[in-house]
Amino acid sequence: MEEKPTTVSEKTPETRVQPRDRQYPDPKAKLQKEVAKTGHSWDGIEEYDNPMPRWWLWTFYVTIAWAVIYMILYPAWPMVSRATQGVLGYDTRSAVSADIQRFNESNQVWFDRLNATDLQEVAADPELLGFSVNAGASIFRAQCSQCHGAGAAGVQASGFPSLLDDQWLWGGTIDEIHETIRYGIRNDDYPDARWSEMPAFGQDGLLDEEEIDQVIHYVLQMSGQSYDEALAAPGEEIYLDNCAACHGDGGEGDPFVGAPPLNNQIWLYGGSYEALWHSIYYSRFGVMPGFAERLRDAEIRAVAAYVHQLGGGQ
Numbered sequence: 001m002e003e004k005p006t007t008v009s010e011k012t013p014e015t016r017v018q019p020r021d022r023q024y025p026d027p028k029a030k031l032q033k034e035v036a037k038t039g040h041s042w043d044g045i046e047e048y049d050n051p052m053p054r055w056w057l058w059t060f061y062v063t064i065a066w067a068v069i070y071m072i073l074y075p076a077w078p079m080v081s082r083a084t085q086g087v088l089g090y091d092t093r094s095a096v097s098a099d100i101q102r103f104n105e106s107n108q109v110w111f112d113r114l115n116a117t118d119l120q121e122v123a124a125d126p127e128l129l130g131f132s133v134n135a136g137a138s139i140f141r142a143q144c145s146q147c148h149g150a151g152a153a154g155v156q157a158s159g160f161p162s163l164l165d166d167q168w169l170w171g172g173t174i175d176e177i178h179e180t181i182r183y184g185i186r187n188d189d190y191p192d193a194r195w196s197e198m199p200a201f202g203q204d205g206l207l208d209e210e211e212i213d214q215v216i217h218y219v220l221q222m223s224g225q226s227y228d229e230a231l232a233a234p235g236e237e238i239y240l241d242n243c244a245a246c247h248g249d250g251g252e253g254d255p256f257v258g259a260p261p262l263n264n265q266i267w268l269y270g271g272s273y274e275a276l277w278h279s280i281y282y283s284r285f286g287v288m289p290g291f292a293e294r295l296r297d298a299e300i301r302a303v304a305a306y307v308h309q310l311g312g313g314q
């Protein structure tokens with residue numbers, strides 16, 4: 001009877017060739033015959049002297065050729081005052097200024113229209129308002145955001161007011177906002193800058209420490225925070241004598257002198273005891289630059305329209 005061919009499964013584990021015992025051809029053997037070595041050897045690892053692959057070599061030559069052509073056509077080599085020009089005469093700076101000029105020309109139509117329109121009327125013209133708000137937003141990012149914050153929420157620690165709420169130091173109509181931006185606040189550059197100066201009640205000895213403590217408690221009371229009754233009562237009298245002229249009898253503030261309201265929780269510098277003490281002892285004197293010479297009037301109008309529609313415009 002013919003012998004049945006043994007299948008793998010029939011082999012006993014002992015007769016099966018174990019992987020470690022198999023004879024594989026030495027992969028190095030062929031290479032070693034054909035390829036020369038460089039002679040470098042590190043810890044027994046030797047380096048073959050293989051030629052570069054063709055495709056690699058050609059790519060390399062193409063990049064060299066490309067570099068030479070590029071250097072001839074475009075500005076390339078840095079020289080003393082500027083780079084070599086390149087025969088195409090291409091220049092990113094002139095490309096950008098051509099773009100800017102193109103944009104300015106197409107925007108000029110709108111800026112002219114903005115200049116010719118009464119600021120109060122801008123909101124009634126949706127197209128013009130749209131343009132002004134867009135242009136104003138980019139002017140705001142460039143000129144105003146370093147103080148007022150990118151989102152115009154202000155920085156209380158530095159006395160940069162939020163422009164999002166409907167509380168205004170100097171008035172929130174579009175004309176008042178325009179005026180504030182144009183000449184700024186408490187700067188020496190413009191005689192028309194908005195101006196007022198709160199006395200430094202502690203530093204200049206107008207009130208003693210005890211009186212300052214008392215008036216602070218009255219301000220805490222007015223602004224709806226926790227306060228000491230026994231201090232706030234005499235504080236009220238000090239307030240009416242020294243502060244009400246600017247901040248109002250009820251602490252409602254006065255946009256005529258840029259005095260902030262003290263009867264709510266919106267603060268320019270802060271409503272904690274320490275912040276109030278600092279405001280009253282030293283006073284503050286927040287300064288904003290004017291923009292009449294830094295921006296064209298149409299740009300000031302655009303940024304005023306932008307600020308006005310942020311939320312709190314009156």
Ligand code: HEC
Nearest residue numbers: 143144147159160168169170171180181185258286287288
């Ligand atoms: C160097 C910082 C600084 C820059 C830049 C600046 N501001 Fe001001 N801004 C201030 C300060 C400080 C005040 C508040 C001054 C005060 O105490 O009355 C203020 C106040 C204002 C007010 C009045 C707010 C109110 O409640 O009446 C408006 C509006 C305003 N800024 C808009 C702008 C616009 C728009 C720009 C950019 C074109 C700008 N500011 C750039 C610092 C700055």
Ligand code: HEC
Nearest residue numbers: 197198242243246258259260267268269270279284285286
């Ligand atoms: C001549 C007007 C004037 C008088 C008087 C005055 N203030 Fe002011 N006060 C201001 C102005 C303007 C500011 C805005 C801050 C600045 O100068 O940058 C201010 C700011 C403040 C602030 C900071 C408010 C905030 O939102 O952070 C406090 C608090 C304050 N005053 C309290 C007082 C008290 C209390 C008195 C009386 C003892 C007083 N002020 C008297 C004009 C005045």
